Amino acid sequence: MNKEPSIDVANTAPPRAPQAPGKWSRIAMAAVAGLAIGAFGLAVAELVASLSQQLRSPVLDVGDRIVDRVPTPLKNLAIDWFGTNDKIALLAGIGVMLAVYAALVGVVAFCKNKTAGLVGIGLFGVVGSVAALAARTGVDWLSPLPSIAGATAAGIALAVGVDRHPGLNQHSTSHATDRRGFIFGVGALAATTAVLGASGRWLANRFSAAESRAAVRFPTPARRLAATPAAAQAEAAAPFFTPNADFYRIDTALSVPQVPTEGWNLRIKGMVDRELSLSFDDILNRDLIEADITLTCVSNTLGGDLIGNARWLGIRLDDLLNEAGIDPVADQIVGRSVDGYTCGFPVAALDGRDALVAVGMNGEPLPLEHGFPARLIVPGIYGYASATKWLSEIELTTYDAFDHYWVPRGYAAQAPIKLQSRIDTPRGLDRIPPGPFVLGGVAWAQTIGIDTVELKIDEGEWQPAELAEEVNDTTWRQWSMPWDAVPGRHSISVRATDRNGLVQTADRVEPLPDGATGHHTVVVIVEDA
């Protein structure tokens, strides 16, 4: 009789069924599957969105609706916290929320109830579709297509996944699951997602305006400016011209509008004698002028950097509108962007100042983020009310008839830039050695000009700073002051007086609704010798 060969029980594990994963490991697998399916759905949506320039990514659509509806104080908080990175912060926030949502849908679908998971995905599709249909411009019945396609693809992937891995369900009897198959499935889905995502990127690239921008050649301007005198630059102040790459960017556009010159035109309409329509070449064929103008954002806080100075190239807005013939009843000029954004400023601002339809910035075509192919630049009026980027229309209207973008959001309809000044050196809480030191900064009173800049150190008297040469009354004026720094902690404040004799107020007000006031003050630590 053959006996089973004896085996050493201590050394050999008993034969086992494929091991059932524990509860937390099943939930983790379901969450990972949810993430992979969510990413897959998004990639499909992005790919469909890249098929036509009329379609947009659901993520951007949802982001845009948040941007348009977020209460103004919250928006200001975001600018305070993240500065010009507010868009990246918003998109990152949406990304995190989407990831959490997708993981949750995965857990619900795989561990509890497939139908509930599918409903979760459907909800996602509905939110995306509604966001697309609520867009500022370019809405048609195809707008929800990317969301619908993405949700459908994700729904199918979810249904297939759940059917293949019933063992992840909490009610399943066996809990056996094919881990190899699961890992393979998630991997294959992730690889497909990467390919779809890359294809979407590649397809969307053909809408880029970068090539069109690179092809722009400006004719010689009718009015050229001489090189700026070196004496306009004060020691220890910001560069007189802000390089384009460092120029602040503020707008509501989560993705930079891509507007090639080919096919673009600018309409002048509304309360005018005759409507005009200009192509990009029509603009270049008019008299181009150069103008040095300092642009300022209403959201700039004391000492902030939402201000920049550039040499702009463009055509005179007053000439253009006079050609169209302004109805004497019109009191507001509205600049509308291809993305639906609007600015509005008084007809009365056409008082001879160099208000421009600008096409060039510091010797280049407008950078894409700064409004290529054309934008408005109006000296003396905050950017939100004047400086429409990616300009498509100029409409003559009245303040009674139309509120521009930021007005229902709490900002003033009319917004002349307020007299302000800033200390650039030292920065707040800098530590500097004792001895001779040069304080420097900028002051601005666009269209009026700066008369004096004064500094107050600790409890001392206001003392005049040295002013750099004035270039014109539409740019900032730079200043500097030698200082003998003695050890200790010192507070330095700056104030300017404009050419009308107005002294910059010490009263601190917030940017909302029409620009900050108050003195910029820095505290500096002068080290012991």
Ligand SMILES: Nc1nc2c(c(=O)[nH]1)N[C@H]1C(S)=C(S)[C@@H](COP(=O)(O)O)O[C@H]1N2
């Ligand atoms: N189309 C469009 N134009 C816009 C805006 C915008 O959100 N969309 N923001 C305005 C605001 S608030 C400012 S301060 C200036 C900033 O111009 P910049 O980004 O070139 O510095 O653009 C203005 N033009």
Ligand SMILES: [Mo]
């Ligand atoms: Mo702004």
